[in-house]
Amino acid sequence: MVSIDDVARRAGVSTATVSRALSGRGPVSAASRERVLLAADELGYVVSSRASSLASGRTGSVGLIVPYLDRWFFSTVLAGASYTLMQHGFDVTLYSITDNADERRNVFTHALRRQRVDGLIVVSLELAATETAALRALGMPVVAMGGKHPQLESLTVDQAGLAAVATQHLIDIGHRHIGHIGAGAEFDTDFQIPSQRRAAVEETVAACTGAHVVHEPGDFTVDGGRAATHRLLETQSPEAPRITGIVADSDEMAIGALLAANDRGLHVPTDLSVIGIDGHPLGEVFGLTTVDQFARQQGMQAAQHVLDRLDPAAALPPHCHERIPELLPTTLVVRQSTTAPRQ
């Protein structure tokens, strides 16, 4: 293994100069730098992160704490975050949270405390008070995504706003009898997102039409959305006005709604309009109207915020971009699954 001494010898300088030249920290003459870079290149030398991190206290790595690695939203956020981190020369360490309580605890009490990372991104995970405390005790930058977190810097999407925009779209194009597919309280582990959205749908409809909204849980899967839609359309009493539009809390559930409509011989959008929330790539395939929340960009932004905290000097000045924006942007994407209801 070629070491810093080899490089120093070849470049005819001290190891201190090599270190300074390669890290960019501290003064080095242009001539020295050039010879060091050349020597390092010729020898194929790469700084050992083991030794470097012990001596400097910096690891050059950022951790991502993620539940459900194999679900679209999370893997997309992960892709965005890791892209930005790699661009800046950082490595990415993954801490995946499972349903097992012991394993989860172990992440906070042990794994995260091994000094392997310089900063952390918590992806859409509601934290217990002890967990938040554990993160703060690490003494490193932590950015939480997905919901407002009083004790941590958080990057949040306006969950209620998202649901309100989707609902408003249906109302704008003429719908008055709207059904909602969300999730039960068991999904409230993540920042009460289901209940926030549910309330927003209800309020939006109530404010504009005075009508009542029927809710059905769909547990964030295509199949759940399909079943929920069937329940929504079946359980209507004969004298109740027919539901003409459905708001689903995720695109996957909305796709389930499209399948259910097909199952029942209903034509979308003329018999039934459906709008989702997410910006899932499958939405395009199905012509699904949705409110895009830009998952990949969320990951990139979270990464950028951690990087800014790690090197405030390199961060853009505050007037160039909000350091932590109050709320992330979302956009209504109208495709073919929504239209005015039939008279």
Add this chain to the structure above:
Amino acid sequence: MVSIDDVARRAGVSTATVSRALSGRGPVSAASRERVLLAADELGYVVSSRASSLASGRTGSVGLIVPYLDRWFFSTVLAGASYTLMQHGFDVTLYSITDNADERRNVFTHALRRQRVDGLIVVSLELAATETAALRALGMPVVAMGGKHPQLESLTVDQAGLAAVATQHLIDIGHRHIGHIGAGAEFDTDFQIPSQRRAAVEETVAACTGAHVVHEPGDFTVDGGRAATHRLLETQSPEAPRITGIVADSDEMAIGALLAANDRGLHVPTDLSVIGIDGHPLGEVFGLTTVDQFARQQGMQAAQHVLDRLDPAAALPPHCHERIPELLPTTLVVRQSTTAPRQ
């Protein structure tokens, strides 16, 4: 930051004993061990991976080299691998490969050489000779997934067999005129999987029916599969026998085929049978017959193999499980998208 000295003092032993007790390496009396564990627990001490890895040469981390973090197959493999690694107390470091050639090169020339991991898993990535050489030069266990790789231990699925099983299923239930949705040569970057499967479909059909197979590329997306199916059914000359069954190289493309059938007013499976390859969760929703290749288990196995290499003593003896099985298992899952063709 509480250090090993604090623990040693509190437990009334030397730092060497603390190290031995906590790592499980080297002899420690039961009494000493107990006092060390207690002291460490009381102080909330966790070994610094920085210092530990510099001194021992072990990092306690395994790297995963992955393209396309946000695609189902890769994120599922990642979930499986990271699960097994965490179970064994290892951290996971992510190296994501992008289409950018400079960034890709940088992973092999720099990122992987920082001594941050003890072993590596390469997920379905065809490697250039220089890249393979770079990995071997790292001097650590490397397990490659997805295709036979002459220079690396590899965990492979029988790509041709997978396609043959799918094709055989259609033939077994009576189909004679079969179409195939694969991918163009531009997807051959990953171990020639598309061409292997294409050849297998062709040979299976030829051997059993003597018929000719029409191929259309679908680029592994739902939309691509849908378009390919339309082409497949449109371009048939009037006198050619009607295609009654379609083999798709991925479940996502197969779902596209289902959508195309629906577009054209064809009923699946009576007018058209469709079989995919993967075991994608959406397949269940669509009632898709498929050949499951157990992506999550592939990830878990790859992780287990790296762990076995890192600690041969802890590995199961060879007669209990193949250390590197020749081929991973796959299973035909028959659902509702295939049936005998109409007479």
Add this chain to the structure above:
DNA sequence: TTGAAAGCGCTAACAA
């Protein structure tokens, strides 16, 4: 702008 040298916090050889 440079180099000498003292650690960073732990592990492992060695001696007891």
Add this chain to the structure above:
DNA sequence: TTGTTAGCGCTTTCAA
């Protein structure tokens, strides 16, 4: 079974 101690390969003061 235990403790002493010399590193592991860098970074960073400090003095020049």
